Structure formats: structure tokens, C-alpha cells
Amino acid sequence: MSKKNKVMHLSSNSGLYPNKFVPDYSEFVMNNIKGSVHHFYYVGDGIGIEKHQKWRVYNNSFMSGIKLLICMCFYDLIVFHSIPSAKVTLILAFFIKYFKKCDLVVWGGEIHHQAVRKAGIRECLLPYFNKQFIKGCKGYITYIKEDFDYIKNNINPKAKWLDLGGFYPSNILKSSISNSYAEKVTDEAINILVGVSALKRNNHFEIIDTLGKSFSHECKIHIPLSYGDKEYAYQVEKYAKEILGEKNVYAIYEHVDYATYLDFLKTIDIAVFSHEGQQGMGNIRNLIGMGKTVYLNPKSVTWSYLYNLGFEIYDYKTMKDFDFYISEKNIEIARKEFSFESTLTTQIKYYTFN
Template sequence: MKILHLFLSTNYAATKAIMRLINDNFHQQNYELVIIDNEENIPNEIKKNKNVQIINKTTGVYNIGNIIFNKIKYNEKVLMHSISQLNNVTKLKILLRPKLFKKITWIAWGSDLYEWKTTSKSWRSCLSRIIEWSFRKKIIRFVGIFPPDIDYFKRQFNSKAKTFYAPYPGAIYNPIYNTKFKNQNINDKIQKNSAINIQIGHQSNPILKHIEVLQDLKKFKNENIKIYLPLNYGDKVHGDKVEQIAKELFGDKAICIRDKMALDDYMSFLSSIDIAIFNTNRQIGLGNINPLLFMQKKIFIPKNSVMYDFFHSEDISIVDYNDIKSESFSSFIKEINTENGKKYIQVNHLNIENNIKMWKKVFEN
């Protein structure tokens, strides 16, 4: 059976990881991977794969929708890595042919599971919400890349869909997990009068509430800190605003990353971080959070978030983001026990045999 993979163009690390897993462990001739993006944005490692088809964004929304719809019609099985790449016209066409849902497996990303609702009350927005909800409700096979996603999906859409848990296998191929890095603890850095490196978020997305975090950290601006803000993909307008405020509040202590980085370079950057802050309630940034847990970094996430609840259920030490609002600098940088975070990653993300089994169930079911 040939499997069609439809990929959102924003996360090529996930694309490369799943492509490598298939090439190394499954029949290469039995899949096609379709990416919607301008060719110059796509890494060469992906472009040179004979199983990859690129649909250029300049093709136009309507034509792209028709191409994807026909791909779905004429393939036996379709794995949608996020459904954000489908416009509402295409979703509606599929809804009008409900038998097509028998072919579709939705691999949910945080944005299209937790952020699909619009708040506008215009008739267009109301129609969009109906189409979006109906499409998700009709899904009969669902893959969660983070364990709580499955329960959230079932509750939100009162779904009886068959569900699978299969995290992207990026950790298996990530160099950071096979690299001997010097993990300086915060106390050592204080004694050496080295700056404490703080990371806010991992991309330019308003859902990470960068500006709120900057305001909450403002009271520490005279301390020996550096604040790093990766803003090299996502909403450029939001990134510009964040950069402006960061520079106003912290001056040269704020370092905004706007250029794309090679994976090795980015992982080296993560290894230099002491404290990371993800001020969001939904699942996001696992490609950053998992390596940070493995490297035993101190992580702040809001207490009412799905990630905070899950990690605490696994006995992993995550600190409530809201503590920052009232705590002193010495409390903010105080070390915590991070052993369980590293153990969790080793057991759940670095076992390739287990990863193959999980994805085999997705591919073959």
C-alpha cells in the first residue's frame, strides 16, 4: 500500500526525521511526501529525495487545493502531518465526500489541535469554524505526538476515532543526544561571575507571550543575565515588536535570533542555556523542550498548561511560570532536581525500536 504524506512547510526537522525513519526501516517505494513551499526554503536533503514532490506556493491557493484534493482521491492512504495546509475549500470538498475520511490519518500539531478557532463573529469566520470543527469531528484515525493530545482531541470533538501515540523521531537523529557537552550548573556560573543565559520561547509566535515574559523579567535587568529570543521563524511582525521591546528593556543583554541556524548550531546554542521559559498553555516547542530536559535545564511553564500537567504526572520538575512574577532573582535561578527529565527522554524518545513499532502501527493500520 502506497502512503501519501502531506507536510506543513514550517518544520523541516520533523520532515527530515520521519523521512529518515521510513528510508531506514520501511519500504521506500511505498511512500510519497508532498510539501507545499517555495523550493528555495526546502533543505537539499529533502529536495533530492526521489519520493518528494514540491508544490510551489506560487501555484496559488485554489490550484494547490485542487492538487491536494486529487492526491487524496487517488492514493490509498493519506497521512496529514498537520491539517493546516488544507484550505477550507479543500476541507469542504472532502466533507462532501465522507468516504475519503477512510483514507485519512491526522497527525496533529499543536497549532491545528489547539489554535484552530477564530474569535471574529463575521459570517466568514463562523462558516470557517463550522468547516474546521466538522472536519476534525469526521477524523477516524488520529495520531498524537504528545500523550495529552489524544485525550484533548477525544474530549473536544467527542470523538470515537482510533488513536495512536507516535512522537516524531527527531531525537533519535539529533546530534545533541550523542554529544558529550559540558553542562555547567548555575551555581558554578555564579561563582565564576558568568552571565545566566535565559531563553524565551523558540519561535516568533504570539501564543508564547514573549512581551509578558519580558515585562516579568524586567525586575532582573540589572542582574548578570543574557536573554535569548529565537525569532527566526513564525510571525515576523510579532518578532519585530518583541525585538524592539526586548532592546528597550534590556539593551545589549537581549539577543534576538532572526537568522536560520543549522541543527548542530542550534543544539549547541540550547546547551548554553541555563533557564528556558515557555509561557503558553498548549503543546508547543517539544523540539526544544525535550533536548532541554535531556540536558537538565531549568524550565518554566504555566501551571495551568497541558505540558506542565503532563510533565508533573511523569514526576519531571517543571517550575510554574507564574512564580516569576513574585520571586526574587536568587529564587529564580535556584537549581532544581532535573534527573527525572533526562531519564524520561532516554526511555521515551531515544529507543529506536520502540519508535519504529509506534510508527509501524500508524503506517499499517
């Protein structure tokens, strides 16, 4: 019997900033990938992940960085689900290049949004150490080719591209979703989703202005603002109500479970996103899999990715009459590209290397 690879997963979690992806991913791995052994490590605290399997938590400190570095020596593969906290990164950035297999899940923000926000020494040094950390990894897990190309051309010329599909469960299209796209809750109003979080790179104000130019229908504008900058979130809500009318705007601040959010997405007729980087892909994949009408920024890597797969998508600046329809073409492509089976096959191969 061949030896099973030991895989260490490292991410962050806290009661204040709960991890939305990795805990569910740990269940996906434990239940479906049997040819390797997986242990999940979190920097922060264990609030919200108590029900999950085989995890350990380290606090955010330099000592934790040293302890995690020692742990890494006992694994065949280390998967970083994001750049670690600043203190842990400062430790690992010096040594990660010496490990044979360290791979990083690329979200986009770690390579496109590393601007220095203050003049302090810490704020000046952190982008440097983040870059060294990224450079020290060997493989980069992303299905966005533009993000990988940026890393290869600007950070690590020896980078290896690892396209493992949607990777996280939230990016995998459930067959029940694509088969029930017509189950829209009866509602005379047109339901429009704007953005995915309270981050400025969602470009909410620009979308709101675009909607305001031809806002003549009875519409409900839903704006998810539960994650990100709270002050910015309140500014977005206030501006949206000024331009689109207070009774038409529904700002979403509460956190809901994944199943509840999918039910909410079924009620959406039109979704509008203006970000340029990789963001909200779980939302976008599921909306497209339901056949919903999706407007995007044509300058974004999301647009390039979906357009190259053959999906019908639209430039958000061309939105005028709020027309929408169910796209059978998008549903069929999504069933093939975003399926559980295709993602599982790819990941089993990734984790059972020799």
C-alpha cells in the same frame, strides 16, 4: 511475502514558510521503516526540499485539492501532517470522511486557536471547514492526551488516539545529547531562553515582566523570533530591551539548521515557556534531555505531559534567583521516554497494519 502498505503523507512547504519537520521526517521514514511504501506530497513549492526523496508538489489551488483527492484513492493510509491550505481543505473537507484510514498529526493550534480574526465570509467559513476536516479524520497523532480529549469531546466522538511518541526527528532525543549534557560553553553569564517563536501565545511580555522583577545577575536573554509575526517580534525585542537592558537581550531572527540549534541549546542554563498549548516540544524535550532547568506554565498541556512522566519542572512565576542545575533524574527519564529506539518501534507497528 505480505503486501506493503502504501502511505501518502500530505503537508505544506514554501520558500517563505519552509517546513521545519516533514522533510527531515521523510528521511527518517525512508531510512528506517522498510515494511511500507511512503510518498510525500506538499502544497506550495519545492524550495528547500530538493535533496529529499520521493516527493511531489502541488500549488495552492482548488484544482490541486481535486488532484490530491484522486491521489488519496490509491493509498492504504493517508497521514496529514497539518490541516492543508484553505483551498485544499475546502475540497477535502467534503470527502475525507469516506476514506477508511486518514490520520491527522495534531499540533494544538488547529483546535485551540481557530478564532475568527475578520468579519469576511472567508474568515467566517474557514474555521467551519477546518473543523469538518478534523472531524473527518479517523486517528489523531499526538502524545498530548489533553489535545486528543478535546477532539473526542468537542469534534469527533469516534476519534482514535495514536500516541506515536515524539514522531518527528526533532522530538527524538539523540544519545549523544543526553551523554554530553555537561558540555556547556564556558560563559560567566547565565544564558536564559525565552519562548520558541514570534507568536503571541508565547506570552513573551508576561515572561519579561517576571524576569524583570528580580533581574540582578549578569544574564543573557535569548529570544527566538525567526518564525511567526514579524511585527510582534519587533515589539517583543523592544520591550525586552526596555525592561532587561539592551546589552542583555539577544533577539534571534535568523534560521539555522537543526545541528547548529542543538549546539546553541547546550549553552542554555535556564529555559522559560509560558504558552498553554502544545508548542516548542522539540526544544523542551531536548533541553530536558540535556538536564537543563526548565520553567513552564502550570496551566499548559506541556506541564501536564511532562509532570505525569515524572520530570522535574518549575512554575515560571516562581522564578526569583535564576538558580539552575543539571538534573540527572530528567536525563534518565528522557533517555527512556524520548529515545530513537522507542519511537521507531512504535512507528513501525503503526505503518505495518494489516
